[in-house]
Amino acid sequence: MVYMPVNLRTFFYVLLAAVLSIPFVCAAGAAGSDAGAIIATGQGLFWHEPSDIASRDLFYGPGGKEHPPHGPYTFVKEDLNGSNPKYVVRDGDGVQWKVKLGVEARPETVATRVVWAVGYYANEDYFLPDLQIANLPAHLHRGQKLIGPGGTMHNVRLKREDEKKTGDWQWRQDPFTGTREWYGLRVLMAVINNWDLKDENNSIYRGGDAQNVYMVSDLGASFGTPALRWPLSRAKGNVESYAGSKFIVHIAPTTVDFADPGRPEFVFLLHPRNYFERLHMRWIGREIPREDARWMGSLLARLSPQQIQDAFRAAGYSAQEIDLFSSVLEKRIKQLSEL
Numbered sequence: 001m002v003y004m005p006v007n008l009r010t011f012f013y014v015l016l017a018a019v020l021s022i023p024f025v026c027a028a029g030a031a032g033s034d035a036g037a038i039i040a041t042g043q044g045l046f047w048h049e050p051s052d053i054a055s056r057d058l059f060y061g062p063g064g065k066e067h068p069p070h071g072p073y074t075f076v077k078e079d080l081n082g083s084n085p086k087y088v089v090r091d092g093d094g095v096q097w098k099v100k101l102g103v104e105a106r107p108e109t110v111a112t113r114v115v116w117a118v119g120y121y122a123n124e125d126y127f128l129p130d131l132q133i134a135n136l137p138a139h140l141h142r143g144q145k146l147i148g149p150g151g152t153m154h155n156v157r158l159k160r161e162d163e164k165k166t167g168d169w170q171w172r173q174d175p176f177t178g179t180r181e182w183y184g185l186r187v188l189m190a191v192i193n194n195w196d197l198k199d200e201n202n203s204i205y206r207g208g209d210a211q212n213v214y215m216v217s218d219l220g221a222s223f224g225t226p227a228l229r230w231p232l233s234r235a236k237g238n239v240e241s242y243a244g245s246k247f248i249v250h251i252a253p254t255t256v257d258f259a260d261p262g263r264p265e266f267v268f269l270l271h272p273r274n275y276f277e278r279l280h281m282r283w284i285g286r287e288i289p290r291e292d293a294r295w296m297g298s299l300l301a302r303l304s305p306q307q308i309q310d311a312f313r314a315a316g317y318s319a320q321e322i323d324l325f326s327s328v329l330e331k332r333i334k335q336l337s338e339l
Contacts, residue, residue: 045213057310061122062125078140084103084220085143105155109316119299122219125157131154190226202215221236229241239324239325242325254289258286297334297338300336312326
């Protein structure tokens with residue numbers, strides 16, 4: 001192995017990042033906007049016209065008042081996927097739920113409600129400030145420090161687990177690429193500052209009518225910074241980070257570029273593979289047709305201030321945090337509507 005001083009090695013990685021990112025950024029605008037093509041593809045469900053946006057209940061979200069979990073809760077197994085501690089539990093009604101702990105629990109709860117409100121599919125998520133799980137193993141692979149005596153946990157997200165996942169879908173290769181709704185989802189990810197747009201966070205579920213349902217199933221890296229930052233408590237569900245972040249970075253005659261997903265901090269060059277993977281996601285927020293960004297703004301604009309506040313209230317944020325989060329989101333919606 002050839003040894004390079006730290007400064008030279010960092011320069012090398014930065015230079016390589018700049019070179020490698022060129023084709024990814026330029027390719028983003030290749031497909032044209034094709035409104036209304038989604039249902040006609042016959043290959044699955046991606047979006048549906050939400051005629052009731054103004055009356056949707058964003059406190060309870062996709063599951064509604066009928067589906068919240070009910071205790072007591074019993075441990076089933078540990079889920080080692082992803083970066084946050086997760087456990088599968090069974091509630092008092094026999095329904096299985098996936099419990100997520102850590103910094104993603106709150107922002108994911110909000111994000112599922114916003115995504116669902118404008119017609120995209122989302123998991124049924126509920127937030128609980130306190131949870132107790134029976135029959136927890138004495139030793140767990142992750143999250144042991146977040147569990148108190150008797151299996152008690154605080155600030156957790158529960159996702160209903162009765163949907164059958166059949167695979168993942170890719171941002172570049174899916175049946176909906178180039179449609180208005182595909183561009184709209186990319187805009188929506190920028191609105192909520194979801195920077196963790198790996199393909200593995202996109203899921204295909206088998207719907208009740210045997211149709212494939214496409215959704216972004218991991219939305220936990222939202223409402224913080226527009227890119228991977230350290231510490232992660234700044235990057236996810238952080239109202240100061242969300243309020244202080246850029247949203248639109250460039251407006252051209254026919255397209256618009258968003259800050260999210262952005263370039264990771266250089267400290268993550270210590271893990272080059274992860275750094276470059278995230279660097280190559282930046283195209284997802286670039287070269288969006290202005291008419292499609294404006295269309296997404298028109299959908300979001302049908303939400304009332306109370307509905308937006310309800311989404312954050314559902315995630316257990318304080319009154320002060322709810323007000324600031326909501327004001328930033330409303331400002332972004334206004335910016336989209338004026339494009």
